[in-house]
Amino acid sequence: MCELLGMSANVPTDICFSFTGLMQRGGNTGPHRDGWGITFYEGKGFRTFKDPNPSSQSRIAELVQEYPIKSRxxxxxxxQANRGGVSLENTHPFTRELWGxxxxxxxxxxxxxxxxxxxxRFKPVGDTDSELAFCWLLNQVEGRFPEPPEELDVVFDWVAKCCDTLRSLGVYNMLLSNGEYVLTYCTNNLHWITRRAPFGKASLIDEDVTIDFQQETTPNDVxxxxxxxxxxxxxxxxxxxxxxFSVFHLGELAYSRKG
Amino acid sequence: MCELLGMSANVPTDICFSFTGLMQRGGNTGPHRDGWGITFYEGKGFRTFKDPNPSSQSRIAELVQEYPIKSRxxxxxxxQANRGGVSLENTHPFTRELWGxxxxxxxxxxxxxxxxxxxxRFKPVGDTDSELAFCWLLNQVEGRFPEPPEELDVVFDWVAKCCDTLRSLGVYNMLLSNGEYVLTYCTNNLHWITRRAPFGKASLIDEDVTIDFQQETTPNDVxxxxxxxxxxxxxxxxxxxxxxFSVFHLGELAYSRKG
Structure with missing residues (x-):
């Protein structure tokens, strides 16, 4: 199994604190030794840092942990690899372009x-079940919506149905984003929290780090x-x-469909 | 104008030395202040580091300079931006999947x-002439070769012709790679060098750094x-x-067509 971490925010926000917790699970407090990756959206662009090496020993993970890249x-x-070998092409997240x-x-x-x-037309490059599922999902979305509809709700409904299909094939917990929306699907393990004013303190489970969000935020941050x-x-x-299935937008839960 | 840097090698090789020279041109010895990016292939996968900030002041560029990622x-x-604003989605290199x-x-x-x-189907995300040219080029290649032919020579010929078309629209110096081949096209400024045994020393123009390649290589490296x-x-x-138009493969010039 693997661990997922996603964020949606109404102002560009760094994820250093949460990422610090997550990366400890990459070979230190957790068994996920087979690579890690993180994608930050900034405007319509994105940056991905990834490494087929364990995150707890990665120079690049260290940089991401220290360098506050602010993203929405x-x-x-x-x-932790199950399908597909340990290699860069099998390392999540995967990114493809659809609708520009x-x-x-x-x-x-x-x-x-x-x-x-x-x-x-979305051909997998690596050999994981995950990348193939992603390619299938995008193909399903493009097949039904060759152009993006004005209201994306119908797309979200369709994605949810496609996720149901994937869940019928096994365990399928998912994060999906186009930089504006963060879509999630749960089979068994997925948790979420929305932080907003009044902000408090929080302590990581995986490392002895406490943060006072009030010092890091403005009252309008979500x-x-x-x-x-x-x-x-x-x-x-x-x-x-x-x-x-849930959709987060600018930090808020915007849409949710119970299973 | 911008500066390009590409590498092709027969063994996974780091590009720290050349990148050190290049990054000085990003706002220090050169005027290219509007972002930088670098893509390393490892197997069929790749990693891209990019930043819309000047490379000479970038924490991420520092990491890339110090951290020897080995790639073929x-x-x-x-x-230096001309078409399209300074933003992450307009920062090269651009990557898209074709033929898996x-x-x-x-x-x-x-x-x-x-x-x-x-x-x-290759829709630009940003608003540069470059990304649009790339999307057009891939569309041309896919239109002619929906599946990759066994011998890629015919693809290279076609890419060269497409590059001629782009050159008729202005200045078009290009690097293009699928991880195995590195394709180049020159309108006015592009230089190359192949290093092989016996290796010597070399000194950067842009910074006071000399390298002895013999210390860094084996006799078979190209x-x-x-x-x-x-x-x-x-x-x-x-x-x-x-x-x-040239094609480099495993460090060697594999194909060249004079203009």
């Missing part, structure tokens, strides 16, 4: 019988963090239900 | 009358570096001619 949408993943937007995807879980999914397991032990995280 | 194919770019391969592109120059080029302007002042760089 983040997708991150640390990997970059879409970024990370998956936790394992699928069976996925090999026959039709990916159309920031949601989504993670496989709660990252802090003194805040109240919501556990998502099997089949739950 | 590299595409790098520092930018990641293709990475960087451009130096400026085009006019490019807006009507048909990009098909490494080609392509750059807008020579990066060293004590080696003999080849200047490419207007319209010259």
């Amino acid at each position: 949408a983040v997708v991150s993943h640390i990997r 937007q970059y879409w970024t995807f990370a998956h936790n879980g394992q699928l069976t019988g996925y090999e026959s999914l039709e990916t159309g 920031v949601t963090v989504v993670a496989t397991q709660p990252l802090t032990n003194d805040e109240c995280w919501h556990k998502m239900l099997p089949g739950e | 194919a590299v595409v790098s770019h520092i930018r 391969q990641y293709w990475t592109f960087a451009h130096n120059g400026q085009l006019t009358g490019y807006e009507s080029l048909e990009t098909g 490494v080609t570096v392509v750059a807008t302007q020579p990066l060293t002042n004590d080696e003999c760089w080849h200047k490419m001619l207007p319209g010259e």
Whole structure:
């Protein structure tokens, strides 16, 4: 299994604190030794840092932890390989362009019988079930919506249905973003929290670090963090239900469909 | 104008030395203050580091300079914006998937009358002439070769012809790679050098750094570096001619078409 970490915020926000917790699980407090990656959106562009090496020993992960890249949408993943070898092309997140937007995807879980999914023009480069599922999902979305509709709600509905199909093939926890929206799907393990004023303090589970969000934020900031397991032990995280699909926008839960 | 840097090698090789020279041109010895990026291929996967800030002041550029990522194919770019604002989505290199391969592109120059080029399913995300030219080029290649032919020579011929078309729209110096091949096209400024045994010493033009390649290599290493302007002042760089198109493979010049 792997661990997912996502963020949606109404102002560019750094994710150093949460990432510090996550990266400890990459070979230190957790068994996820098979690479990690993180994608930051800035405007319509994005930056991805990734490494097939364990995050707890990665120079690049160190930089990401120390260097506050501010973003409104983040997708991150640390990997414990099941399908597909340990290599850069199999390291999440994966990004592809659709409708002139970059879409970024990370998956936790394992699928069976996925090999026959039709990916159309979105051809996997590596050999993970995850990248193939992503390519299939984009192909499904493009097949139904060759151009983006004005209201994306119908797209979200369709993505949710496609995720149901993927869940029928195994464990499918997902983060997906186009830089504006962060979409999540839960099979078994996905938690979320929205932080807003009045901000308090929080302590990481995986490392002895406490943050006072009040020092780091303005009163109007709204920031949601989504993670496989709660990252802090003194805040109240919501556990998502099997089949739950959610859309976060500018830090707020914008849409939710229970499974 | 911008500066390009590319590498092709027969063994995974780091590009720290050349990158050190290039990054000085990003706001220090050169005027290219509007972002930089570098893509390293490792197997079929790739990593891109990019920053819309000047490379000479970038924390991330510092990391890339110090951290020897070993690769057989590299595409790098520092930018002085002409078409398109300074933003992450306008920062080269650009990467898209075609045939289940990641293709990475960087451009130096400026085009006019490019807006009507048909990009098909490859939709630009930013608003540079460069990304649009890249999308058009991939669309041309996919239109002619929906599947990759067994011998890529015919693809290279076609890419060269497409580059001629782009050159007719202005200044078009290009680096393009799928991780195995590094393709170059010259309108006015592009230089290359192949280093092989017996290796000697070389000194950067842009910073007081000398390297003894013999200490860094084995006798079988073959490494080609392509750059807008020579990066060293004590080696003999080849200047490419207007319209010259070349393909480098495993460090060697594999194909060349004079303009």
